Amino acid sequence: MESKTNGGARIGVYVCHCGSNIAAQVDVKAVAEYASALPGVVLSKDYKYMCSDPGQEMIKQDIKDHRLDRVVVASCSPLLHEHTFRTATSDGGLNPYLFHMVNIREHDSWVHEDRAAATEKAKDLVRAAVRRVALHTALETRRVPIHPDVLIVGGGIAGIHAALTVAKAGKKVYLVEKDATIGGHMARFDKTFPTLDCAACILTPKMSEVRAHPNITLWTLSDVVKVDGSVGNFQVTVRRRPRYVVEDLCVGCLECIKACVFKEAKFPDEFNLGLGKRKPVYMPFPQAVPQVVLIDPNTCIEFKTGKCKKTCAAACDRNAIDFKQAEQVETVTVGTIMLSTGFQVFDAVRDPRYRYKQIPEVYTALEIERMVTASGPTAGEIVMKDGRHPKRVAIIHCVGSRDERTNRYCSRVCCMYSLKLAHLIKEHSGAEVYNFYIDMRTPGKGYEEFYDRLLGEGVHFIRGRVAEVTDVAETPEEKGRIVVRAEDTLAGVVRRVPVDMVVLSVGLEPRADSAEVRRLFNISCATGGFFLERHPKLAPVNTATDGIFLAGCCQGPKDIPDTVAQAGAAAAEALMLVMKGHVEIEPNTAHVVESDCSGCKSCIGLCPYTAISFDEEKKKAVINEALCKGCGTCVAACPSGSIVQNLFTDGEIFEEIEGVLNG
Amino acid sequence: MRYSYYPGCSLKGTGRAYEESLLPVFRALKVELAEIPDWNCCGATAYMSSDESCAFALGARNLAIAEREKAGDVIAPCSACYLNLNKTQHYLAEYPDIGRKVQAGLRAIGMSYAGTLKVRHPLDVVINDVGLDAVKALVRKPLKGLKVAPYYGCQIVRPYATFDDAFNPTTMDRLLAVLGAEVVPYGLKTRCCGGSLTGTLEPVGVPMAHRLLLEARERGADMVTTVCPLCQFNLDGYQGTVGGGADEIAMPVTYFTQLMGIAFGLPAADVVLNRGIVPAEDVLARRQIAV
Numbered sequence: 038m039e040s041k042t043n044g045g046a047r048i049g050v051y052v053c054h055c056g057s058n059i060a061a062q063v064d065v066k067a068v069a070e071y072a073s074a075l076p077g078v079v080l081s082k083d084y085k086y087m088c089s090d091p092g093q094e095m096i097k098q099d100i101k102d103h104r105l106d107r108v109v110v111a112s113c114s115p116l117l118h119e120h121t122f123r124t125a126t127s128d129g130g131l132n133p134y135l136f137h138m139v140n141i142r143e144h145d146s147w148v149h150e151d152r153a154a155a156t157e158k159a160k161d162l163v164r165a166a167v168r169r170v171a172l173h174t175a176l177e178t179r180r181v182p183i184h185p186d187v188l189i190v191g192g193g194i195a196g197i198h199a200a201l202t203v204a205k206a207g208k209k210v211y212l213v214e215k216d217a218t219i220g221g222h223m224a225r226f227d228k229t230f231p232t233l234d235c236a237a238c239i240l241t242p243k244m245s246e247v248r249a250h251p252n253i254t255l256w257t258l259s260d261v262v263k264v265d266g267s268v269g270n271f272q273v274t275v276r277r278r279p280r281y282v283v284e285d286l287c288v289g290c291l292e293c294i295k296a297c298v299f300k301e302a303k304f305p306d307e308f309n310l311g312l313g314k315r316k317p318v319y320m321p322f323p324q325a326v327p328q329v330v331l332i333d334p335n336t337c338i339e340f341k342t343g344k345c346k347k348t349c350a351a352a353c354d355r356n357a358i359d360f361k362q363a364e365q366v367e368t369v370t371v372g373t374i375m376l377s378t379g380f381q382v383f384d385a386v387r388d389p390r391y392r393y394k395q396i397p398e399v400y401t402a403l404e405i406e407r408m409v410t411a412s413g414p415t416a417g418e419i420v421m422k423d424g425r426h427p428k429r430v431a432i433i434h435c436v437g438s439r440d441e442r443t444n445r446y447c448s449r450v451c452c453m454y455s456l457k458l459a460h461l462i463k464e465h466s467g468a469e470v471y472n473f474y475i476d477m478r479t480p481g482k483g484y485e486e487f488y489d490r491l492l493g494e495g496v497h498f499i500r501g502r503v504a505e506v507t508d509v510a511e512t513p514e515e516k517g518r519i520v521v522r523a524e525d526t527l528a529g530v531v532r533r534v535p536v537d538m539v540v541l542s543v544g545l546e547p548r549a550d551s552a553e554v555r556r557l558f559n560i561s562c563a564t565g566g567f568f569l570e571r572h573p574k575l576a577p578v579n580t581a582t583d584g585i586f587l588a589g590c591c592q593g594p595k596d597i598p599d600t601v602a603q604a605g606a607a608a609a610e611a612l613m614l615v616m617k618g619h620v621e622i623e624p625n626t627a628h629v630v631e632s633d634c635s636g637c638k639s640c641i642g643l644c645p646y647t648a649i650s651f652d653e654e655k656k657k658a659v660i661n662e663a664l665c666k667g668c669g670t671c672v673a674a675c676p677s678g679s680i681v682q683n684l685f686t687d688g689e690i691f692e693e694i695e696g697v698l699n700g
Numbered sequence: 701m702r703y704s705y706y707p708g709c710s711l712k713g714t715g716r717a718y719e720e721s722l723l724p725v726f727r728a729l730k731v732e733l734a735e736i737p738d739w740n741c742c743g744a745t746a747y748m749s750s751d752e753s754c755a756f757a758l759g760a761r762n763l764a765i766a767e768r769e770k771a772g773d774v775i776a777p778c779s780a781c782y783l784n785l786n787k788t789q790h791y792l793a794e795y796p797d798i799g800r801k802v803q804a805g806l807r808a809i810g811m812s813y814a815g816t817l818k819v820r821h822p823l824d825v826v827i828n829d830v831g832l833d834a835v836k837a838l839v840r841k842p843l844k845g846l847k848v849a850p851y852y853g854c855q856i857v858r859p860y861a862t863f864d865d866a867f868n869p870t871t872m873d874r875l876l877a878v879l880g881a882e883v884v885p886y887g888l889k890t891r892c893c894g895g896s897l898t899g900t901l902e903p904v905g906v907p908m909a910h911r912l913l914l915e916a917r918e919r920g921a922d923m924v925t926t927v928c929p930l931c932q933f934n935l936d937g938y939q940g941t942v943g944g945g946a947d948e949i950a951m952p953v954t955y956f957t958q959l960m961g962i963a964f965g966l967p968a969a970d971v972v973l974n975r976g977i978v979p980a981e982d983v984l985a986r987r988q989i990a991v
Binding site: 389390392395507508509510 | 885888
């Protein structure tokens, strides 16, 4: 039964307009007026922006003037402003947990079209909150110290930049990289748009700095396999795969590579996407960090037969080669984690119209990127498989982007890298270059100017999505060439452009293992599979899991400037927590009412955080509140109802339900 | 393995070489085909464009009989039949209005169709149900040295790409390779053969067919192999008139089932090369493949 006085509470209710976000769809004045008559409510007001300074000031003043002992604010999602209003309540002299928030924006005004019904719903929600808040009790937040070390997963430019930022602030970083070298995709690029800076010249000094910095522990060929704990205190298990070369002994002299029983390099070289060759013992690329060779057990004769002469080991005067090297497992404690796991390029085989892997002279942009690089497999020469130099090259934009059959989103970087490649191909080979684009997207500092420059350089631009790449010639001119067919939507004609080489500007996708990574770190993803930020505008590098941050293309396609900016932001967020020294933990934890516990142990196995143990002496379950995350699983499961969760007591929940249902 | 068999009109007429080679090959593969009793027109292209509901009702009657006979999923070798029956299935399931009309039509003749069957192409069945290993085990006379352009036509992969890619199908390529043939790279494998335009608008239709043949010759093919009676007819039947008759292409056009029959060592009467207009025997003899 609803009491007339609501237990003698003195409740203040505030209904927010949120400009017109709420007021347009909910009659906020009517809601405030309705609330004023609810039991225990001593004042009820509506206000344009409750989150503004005057709004918060009003709450503080009213608590004092009207001796309020409970506060309800009906506004937006608690995710956005619960903290704001709890602080205002606290500043007014009340315990912050004597406040309750009602979401009449996301849950009401934004999702309903009928104003009258939306207003009724707002009244129901406010009534429920008023009944619930009367039962609230004062609670104290707990503080737990934060471990100062930071874990960064992924050693591309994002991970490198963030690691250096944190390390230079004097904090320790573990940088975990799955490959044998850091550098990521950027290490494969020749030049960077729009300035045409040499990618290696700007990246490799930072890579060396990572290796040299005393605050950075770099683990390559490593994967995170387990993450326990929570913000401030994560226990992370890292598996370090064997390199078969002792990192501390190898000086990168490369004598072992010269001595390898394979006189010629004959295996496809991963770094050059198979365009070049390497031996079973190799350095990923000349500026690799660490400057340590590795042995690929899949191609090394010793691993396949056990009968190799092992000339590589004999050639190493430091005895760095160790065929028996085993996997190592490291467990570290860190306070915060940053994910910069990057992307993979779209597999062009998935769009057979473009004949990748069917017509030999069809390449992906990343392959051409290696080809135009001076240190690449062709020493910067644009050369066809038969040794000829192409006279005409087509670049096809939006392969695996902006396409209902593959990825709907724009990959953001392809227009610009296509322009860059057009410039480089022209510069290196003198070929005519044809860009087939849908729209030119050049929104960035100096980007449109770069496009202008390319137009001036005589690169051809044809506006139209390519329908077909074919080796079927219709005219003598097309014979022996590859024909690109597209509707030129500016000229209104179908064009067939014969070329010698086709470059597919492939889009960016979440990595194939991204779902696994998400599960490991307990974060979510947006449509398409990129990791989800906490708020697209106001918390772009945070995740929904406290203490875990994002940077770079794992969050969505972006270019190098944006990636570096995000990495810096993520480092700052992590440092903010570290510098503060502690994290505040919500008091929404559960505890066992000992007298009611039958000692059945049902709850123990269910707890996802292993926060519950069993007191053998008393035969009762005990919850460690430092580990409890307030998920409520044990509360629901307890057969005797002996587990109580702060902020979610049975009484509070039932009052709220009654309040919603009984108008 | 047992299937309902829907031959359609072509396989009893101009495309009879398809049926005459398909049935022995499927017998050899131990696949039982039960011809749907009293089958009628599939709905065909022309009817589909003049009265859709009636066309769907025609197709549905065939499916209803097959369902009643409980002989299994329907094999439709003709690409047009395959497409029309699949389209009927799709529309009955996805568009309740059409479904209601068609079911009412079936009720009027005391029938109904619950939609339990799948419509399959024999190429799909050979690749996915029988499997290439089983095919390989039956190869007695590999088609060694025979250069074949695999021509799929449009209808078996578009719009319903159920068992192969819509732009670059490869099932027949793989089958031919298992038979020992050399598959030439053939970029026009799904380009239109001219369809019924060869009959209605000859100046438009015939050059389309010629384009396919010229490309096959350009690629060094000994013959073109098809999965569709209309494609076979268009490619085989108009070769004498290329460029006003001056350029004789002389490119044999066979069904994939005929090549399977040859490779399995089936008797000439089960391979029926004699049905073709452009003779295939010379090419086979040149490659020392006996039939």
